[in-house]
Amino acid sequence: MIYIDGYYIGLIFKDGYLVENTIPLKCRLEGYSEEGEEIAELILKLYLAEIDDKKVRKKIKYKLLVPEFTKKVLDEVCNIRFGETKTYGEIAKKLKTSPRAVGRALNKNPLPLIIPCHRVVAKNGLGGYSYGVEEKAKILKREKDVLLRANKI
DNA sequence: AGATTGAGCGGCA
């Protein structure tokens, strides 16, 4: 668990690959470590919508240790662009499965923010988020604000 | 192996 700028970020590595992370949190969970400070910084930037997730995925070594179906869903979610959203139903249609199955897969996204699962919303409303819908709303709002500002200038 | 459970959706009153 890394501490920067008032946030704690949990990271788990396996064979040099990032396999699991938390979003930036207000309180610490477990032991402190120095490992992966640069990665934690990137995750914090993702959280604050200061960087594009595509760049982060290119920059860091990560591995998805999840079942095949879950991986397919997560790969599909990576195609959603910064500041945009898709519904569970849309993803399901593309993968020929059900919206519930998509939600189930996203629920266990081991790499939140890096895999932008927060950009998948329900048709009527926000849907859920493992860290609470308020967090989801905040992240999406920050991304939208960045786009708005870019378009204005 | 069978039952239950969701970060959902569409239809119908």
Next chain:
DNA sequence: TGCCGCTCAATCT
């Protein structure tokens, strides 16, 4: 609006 049935991968029992 609210309820009901459908869905299907994952998680129990």
